[in-house]
Amino acid sequence: MASETPALQPIRPSRRLRLLGDDQLAGLRAASLEILDEVGFHCPSEVALGIFTDHGARIDREARVVRLPPDLVLEAMSRAPRFYTMGARSAAHDIVLDGTAMYVATDGCGVATIDAVSRERRTSTERDVADMARVADHLSSVGFYWPIVSAQDHPATAPLHELRASFASTVKHVQSETVMGEPTARYAIEMARVIAGDEATLRTRPPLSLLVCAIAPLAQDRDGLESALAFAAAGLPVGFMSMATAGSTAPASIGGTIALGDAEIIAALTLIQLAYPGAPVFHSLMPGVMHPRSGAYLATTWEGEAAYAAGVEVAHHWGVPTLAGVFGTDAQVPGWEAAAAAPVALTLCALLGAETGSGMGLLDGCTVLYPEQLLLDTDIYHRVRVNLAGLDTSREALAVDVIRSVGPRGHFLAERHTSEGLRRLALSDLTEQLDAGGAYRDPLEVARERVRWILDNHHPEPLDDARDAELNRILQAAEGELA
């Protein structure tokens, strides 16, 4: 019998925050528009160049640089929907974006796995994607699933194998960040159509969405643009992410890095809206800072906290939902560093009203899967979620009558109010687990144990045989064409 997938527990902040003033947002938008109009961006896709030409953009065919007049950008972006639904295989797990809640996904596209059993580091496989989809399916913290690592045992069609593994192992929404190029996108959409069951469901409750990375500074990837266009044509949500890095691929000031990254994202979102007005899109600004000595991209710098959060407000200023960067860490092993950075970023993005975020479960600059990290990040997620809920100040909660009956110097242990209250107290699944001697256990050990327990015990509703066979048939066809 299949295991039940727990209901999602999104973060519903009781309060909201504005980080940037209207004048700051206006300044950032004016800068993006100026960059798009005067500097332009590199667009190596003939299909995309054709769409831009048809709509009056200024094209330098030789350099493949596109310049967009501000009016064209503003008009196109006005078509983008502010909210929509990201469907799931199980309707109860649909994500309805409406501005009241934040849903967080796993991280994705890691390349190495620390084996949950042998603890050895090895190249990631399709099996890892499936196993971790099952773990994610069990966790109420995970709103939707990114194939967490790359299915490197299927080189030519890895992204499609990742989708098959994901759809088969979780009933939640799946978002890919690896489907690149029109042919692969075509197969991916076909798989989504099988999961949705029919065309109408595919469009109203799309079970799959896509994230495409822009290339800083100011360049688009041909395959990325063309797969995004295919997804948009089918009604599946597409988002663009900029990872502009202050100091190397972006100016060494946070303001400039945000403006540049935003321009890259808006260039692509404009393309999608010109081609398919009203298509569901999202905006994802995850800038880094270059380490001045090594040149490395740093995800979790002190200064970066504000930049990630600012990205949320910039997205909303354009009237589109955001995918916020949360949990990404440069830490190489589970420990203090990952724990020190993640909670603030997640809290800030939730307070700013981010609709979605991603990043749970990987370490080392989003490249290495430690299965227990997903449990550790889940603990952080719930701490933030509970912290952001409000305070109950009802007469019952104020407990003045209980305080009166206990009086000065008494204790509350014998009160019924106490036993009821303590029963509701949420203790951490990881830090407050007792051993046989009554001492707290090592949370990392508890997390590793939880992963193994989930893998042994949680088997979500499988795909029915017909859909399973259909996905396999699509994969075979894809391998015939692409391998």
Next chain:
Amino acid sequence: MTVDRPGLEPLRPAFRLRFLTDAQLDQLQEAALEILENVGVRFPSERCLSIFADHGARVDRETQIVRIPRDLVLRAMSTVPRYFTMAARDPAFDLALADGVTWFTNDGCGTETVDFETRELRPSRKSDVAAMARVCDYLSSMGFIWPIVSAQDHGSTAPLHEMDACWNSTVKHVQSETIMGDASCRYAVEMATVMSGSREELRRRPSFSLVVCTIAPLLQDHHGIEGALVLAEAGVPVGFLAMPTLGTTAPATLAGALAMGDAEIISGAVLLQLAYPGCPVFHSLMQAWADPRTGAYVSYPLAARVRYAPVEMAHHWGMPALAACYGTDAPEPGTWQSGVEVSLDPFWAGLTGPEIVTGIGLTNTYTRLYPESVIFDDDIYHRARHALMDLEVSPETLALDAIADVGPSGHFLAQEHTRRHMREALQRSIAHQLNERMTYRDPAEVARERVSWILDNHHPEPLEPAKQAELTRILAAADRELG
């Protein structure tokens, strides 16, 4: 040889958040007033009972319970100063409490030290207090200093020796949380008078302040409250700290625990205002939880919602707040748990705007000093400080000229703008320090090294020999009388 001490870097949040509504704050305050008027607080001190009786409170001499009519509470609280100055040996480090700025200190009263040299766990001593005061004197995160551990090598005058160690090792303001009782407090005032130069100057620029703990439920400590009166008479700021534990010494609902702790604090503040109207007082409430299975004290359950509600409650009374950050339940620093529990604290506190905050540098629920803990916590502090900063959006930071110069697909490494801003774009966390192989060093190793470096290189201006001698003389007298 010595090095320049960095200037203070308090939190100056660019944005603030109210977690409680006015209605909720009124409900909490009404509950505290009801408790004070109908349940009462026990004051085991004839002097205190007389002060209350003289001002019309209902005093039960037999049970020593004081019930304070709401009008009397409100009248007494109307003379509380909203802000005051916590002065320092070096006036450049005076803290003028004000809206919009938050000063931190280290934790205090730990009982165990991991030895600086041998790394063995042993009872804490006076030399630890001095060494850590010197480390904290150097750190820009530390606005003022608490004696971080107990000077257990000095028996019953340990609290005065802790002050002596601090005043000799830091030019910053010193706050004690251990001086108790009329006699000790008179010696402390004498020592502080030496530091300030005169009683008038001590009143004008108090060089130390005191935190007095109340006892839940609804009890004042005899020595604590009598000592508080001595300091209030001298114009030294006194704060009352309530530590209600949900489920044992307080109701198991958060609002009830907060209302009861608030009543304890306000009863002390009212006493001081009745005795010395206008004397500086502050408010501090640190709620904790009882583990329902073991009764153990838990600082960081998952459900630590609205952690900084007490700050808003203090401000609702028109008092400055001492908030509590850090103090992990984890036994050691640098672990996942020690990061995850505390990493939201300074950010979260900064959002609510307390004037002063304690807690940097101890583990094992405020009991154990690892010298490097302050560096881990300092790192988290600066991450929060940056997350709370305003984003500068100006022509210089938007860098449109540099972006135009580089254009699509270039890089920013050679830009003059990059050279101008790279240093401020990335301040390196202890997690981003490189070794010779250009990989990141273990943050724990970096933290330990930094403590050693400060101890080897930072030697604050010594106290004038005459003042040193005077403090020693007073200590000797105290040792004779109290030791």
